[in-house]
Amino acid sequence: MKKLYYFFLLCVPMGASAQVTITSVQNGNASSPLTWDCFCFPSTDDNIIINHNVAMDVDWLVNNGGSITVNSGGSLLQNGTHALAIDGGGTELNVNGQFKMQNLSVTGGAAVQTSATGTIRIVEGIYVGNTASYTNAGSTLEVDSLLTEGVFQQNGILMAGDVLNTGDFNLAGEMMADSVGNTGTMTFSSGYTYCTAFGTSGTATLSSGFIHTDGNMYNSGDFTTASGTLLECIGSFYSGDTILGTALLDMNGLLTVATDLYFSEDVQGSGDICVSGDSYNAAAVIGTLDICDPSASMSGFDFNMGTVAGTITNCSPGCSVSVDEEIISWNIAPNPANEKIKLIGVSDVKQIQIIDISGSTAAFIDNVNNTFDVSGLQGGAYFVILVGAKNALPVRLIVN
Secondary structure (H helix, E strand, O other): OOOOOOOOOOOOOOOOOOOEEEEEEOEEEEEOOHHHHOOOOOOOOOEEEOOOEEEEOOOEEEEEEEEEEEOOEEEEEOOOEEEEEEEEEOOOOEOOOOOEEEEEEOOOOEEEEEOOOOEEHHHHHHHHOOOOEEEOOOOEEEEEEEEEEEEEEEEEEEEEEEEEOOOOEEEOOOOEEEEEEEOEEEEEEEOOEEEEEEEHHHHHHHEOOEEEEEOEEEOOOOEOOOOOOEEEEEEEEEOOOOOOOOOOEHHHHHHHHHHHHEEEEOEEEEOEEEEOOOOOOOOEEEOOOEOOOOOOOOOOOOOOOOOOOOEEEEEOOOOOOOOOOOOOOOEOOOEEEEEEEEEEEEOOOOOOEEEEEEEEEEEEOOOOOOOOEEEOOOOOEEEEOOOOOOEEEEEEEEHH
């Protein structure tokens, strides 16, 4: 994990002690009485409604059933480097507009929610405590590190550096991250996940959609995938036990591995497994899996020290990742961007397609000549696709 922040904020409230509703009346600093209809500085347990552009110029604590609501068209953006702590049952942060802070802590049964129109940007860390919740129906972006010990409901788009779940993480949207780790319960009910590496030692269920890793993927817990799902691993895939426990891979969808495959504990299911590199098995493999490694022996593996049930088939109907298939590695720069972008690692590209997070085409650009302009796109997250290059994976793009 990158830097992750467990921070405690000191805030000295001013004004009346009774909880009241306070609404912004103009743009200004959060610490300025002129910004609020009470001509005061809000207390930590007040219900604060923001309809204007408010600059957070102090660290802020919200507790004791207080709340902050940033309405559509409003914003709460840090002025300098600041943090917000939401603590206690009934305490809420509701974002329907724009919100940006250095760090965000949600603890003690508190809740954070973004609507479809809301965007939260956190420069460093988000911490969701074990009795707290975070529901993202909009966008949570620019996060360096996310640690959740509570409930994280991901319905919109999440872009982060490192994501670690030790609680209950439910994905029904899109997640793009450097690394994703799970020691709790992680459920992928729809949408997709793009990351550099993925690992789980807890319970993970892929019931719909796909998980793609540019690097390695491992399982040392219980990992179940449903029919029609895809695990796409450009690195190596490992499923096996650890010193402290056992592992089970229940594979009913499609697993494609561009490098090497390793099994050292129970594997079962009715899906398909495709391997381009070497395959190693020291597990008991049962069910009606089809395992396809074109270079493997009759056991289905290059090196087999385990047991393979007679119901397992080999390369029937065939493998979608062959030993001859080459994954095209490419990128774009700068990223994030707001004007011209250069393609890196490819040449003579004639057409690109830009897809937004809903899956719709945001732009189709001809005569690329290795550069293209995104100044006409709205700020947000996109995928860039090289048209006609079937082995070139989409690259994620942030437009400022």
